[in-house]
Amino acid sequence: MTELGRRAFHQLHEAAALLTEDTRVSMARRGLTAARANLLWLLSGGPRTQRDLAEALGVTPRNITGLVDALVADGFVARATHPEDRRAHLVSLSPTGQDAVAWMVESEQRAVDLVYGAIPAPELAAYVETTEAVLAALRAHAIRPLPEEEHDA
Amino acid sequence: MTELGRRAFHQLHEAAALLTEDTRVSMARRGLTAARANLLWLLSGGPRTQRDLAEALGVTPRNITGLVDALVADGFVARATHPEDRRAHLVSLSPTGQDAVAWMVESEQRAVDLVYGAIPAPELAAYVETTEAVLAALRAHAIRPLPEEEHDA
DNA sequence: TCAATTAGTGAATACCCTTCACTATGAAGT
DNA sequence: ACTTCATAGTGAAGGGTATTCACTAATTGA
Numbered sequence: 001m002t003e004l005g006r007r008a009f010h011q012l013h014e015a016a017a018l019l020t021e022d023t024r025v026s027m028a029r030r031g032l033t034a035a036r037a038n039l040l041w042l043l044s045g046g047p048r049t050q051r052d053l054a055e056a057l058g059v060t061p062r063n064i065t066g067l068v069d070a071l072v073a074d075g076f077v078a079r080a081t082h083p084e085d086r087r088a089h090l091v092s093l094s095p096t097g098q099d100a101v102a103w104m105v106e107s108e109q110r111a112v113d114l115v116y117g118a119i120p121a122p123e124l125a126a127y128v129e130t131t132e133a134v135l136a137a138l139r140a141h142a143i144r145p146l147p148e149e150e151h152d153a
Numbered sequence: 154m155t156e157l158g159r160r161a162f163h164q165l166h167e168a169a170a171l172l173t174e175d176t177r178v179s180m181a182r183r184g185l186t187a188a189r190a191n192l193l194w195l196l197s198g199g200p201r202t203q204r205d206l207a208e209a210l211g212v213t214p215r216n217i218t219g220l221v222d223a224l225v226a227d228g229f230v231a232r233a234t235h236p237e238d239r240r241a242h243l244v245s246l247s248p249t250g251q252d253a254v255a256w257m258v259e260s261e262q263r264a265v266d267l268v269y270g271a272i273p274a275p276e277l278a279a280y281v282e283t284t285e286a287v288l289a290a291l292r293a294h295a296i297r298p299l300p301e302e303e304h305d306a
Numbered sequence: 307t308c309a310a311t312t313a314g315t316g317a318a319t320a321c322c323c324t325t326c327a328c329t330a331t332g333a334a335g336t
Numbered sequence: 337a338c339t340t341c342a343t344a345g346t347g348a349a350g351g352g353t354a355t356t357c358a359c360t361a362a363t364t365g366a
Contacts, residue, residue: 002262004277005269009261011284016169018291035353051313063354065315070352087313087362108162109155114294115287116158123283124157130280131164134268138171141267188322204344216323218346223321240331240344312363320355325348332343 019111026107030100031074037104039067040076040093044101047092049082076100172264179260183253184227190257192220193229193246197254200245202235229253 020034027037042048042056050068054061068091071077076097082088093101116124173187180190188210195201195209203221207214221244224230229250235241246254269277 002265004274004281005265005272006261008269008277008281008284009265011281011288012165012168012172015165015284015288015291016173018288018295019165020169022291022295033352049313059353060355061314062316062356066353082313085313085363089314108159112155112158112162115290116161118290119158119283119286121157123279124161126276126279127283128157128161128164130272130276131161131168133272135164135168135171137268137271138168138175142171142175186321202344212322213324214345215325215347219322235344238332238344242345308366310363310365313361314359315361316357316359318355318357320353322352324351328345328347330344330346333341335340336338 019115023107023111030103032076032100036067036071036076037100039064039071040097040101041104043077043091043093043097047080047090049085049088049090051088053091071097172268176260176264183256185229185253189220189224189229190253192217192224193250193254194257196230196244196246196250200233200243202238202241202243204241206244224250 024034027033032040038057039053042053048056050064051061053068054064057064068077068079068089072079074096075094077091078094079089079091082090119127177187180186185193191210192206195206201209203217204214206221207217210217221230221232221242225232228247230244231247232242232244235243272280
């Protein structure tokens with residue numbers, strides 16, 4: 001009962017820790033960090049303003065300034081003035097940034113295969129379903145005051 | 154099949170994100186951060202030297218100096234010279250630190266109940282078993298094994 | 307036109323973490 | 337003992353993520 005729950009809890013923490021550490025290391029080899037990679041990922045859908053990125057990532061606009069500064073310095077993205085709003089900057093992926101995103105997609109697939117590749121489909125399906133219930137409980141409880149009002153869904 | 158794996162992967166990420174954010178917020182209210190809380194947790198088993206803490210947490214000794222400085226300043230721990238080695242400092246929990254650890258234990262239990270409390274035992278057992286297989290794959294792949302026990306309340 | 311709002315950034319700060327250099331102490335080896 | 341080597345901890349410097357506050361510049365709206 002509780003003992004099982006506690007074990008599941010520790011498993012979740014360990015899995016997350018192993019995965020994030022592994023990701024961190026391979027990211028670092030590519031000259032990326034988690035925060036910067038997340039930003040790149042958002043840009044793979046097309047250019048965005050920094051304000052937009054701040055809301056999407058749930059961080060302050062000031063933080064985005066710093067992240068974009070670093071990504072520009074490393075050649076992953078480019079800033080351009082917004083064609084319709086001269087206050088805003090449109091951030092877009094450079095070819096290097098596009099390569100990085102492509103590599104991230106491949107890396108994720110490799111990670112998925114590594115982690116879940118050996119699990120038989122029926123067990124995995126049951127696992128996903130149970131996890132969905134766990135997530136539902138978490139989402140319901142979450143104290144996420146990150147974005148005030150969402151525009152779309 | 155790969156689709157199922159990808160979904161499980163994203164579930165894992167989301168669950169970890171929700172849980173760590175929730176933990177971070179409640180820790181912050183207690184004047185703690187994840188790094189400091191992990192250190193406190195290690196001390197609940199008795200006083201330790203900073204060197205020892207560094208190895209247990211998998212960080213540099215210099216980092217421990219800073220964490221202990223902050224915890225001393227906030228009254229969670231105390232430094233004492235080691236009785237047998239005058240180079241070393243023995244770090245131990247203050248009464249406030251003990252209270253904090255007790256609170257973390259309770260918080261963890263609440264989190265476990267919240268997250269897994271509604272899952273029927275048979276499903277949870279299957280879930281734990283599958284997760285164990287996932288963890289085995291992750292541990293086998295891990296660049297370097299994780300330092301001791303990780304604990305987040 | 308004028309006021310309010312919005313986009314972005316400089317300055318300052320908090321926190322985690324690292325490496326390198328250095329002091330003090332401990333433990334051997336000769 | 338004396339010298340050498342290893343160990344415990346910290347100062348200094350720096351990279352990275354994140355915040356708040358104050359400010360400029362541009363947009364929007366009345």
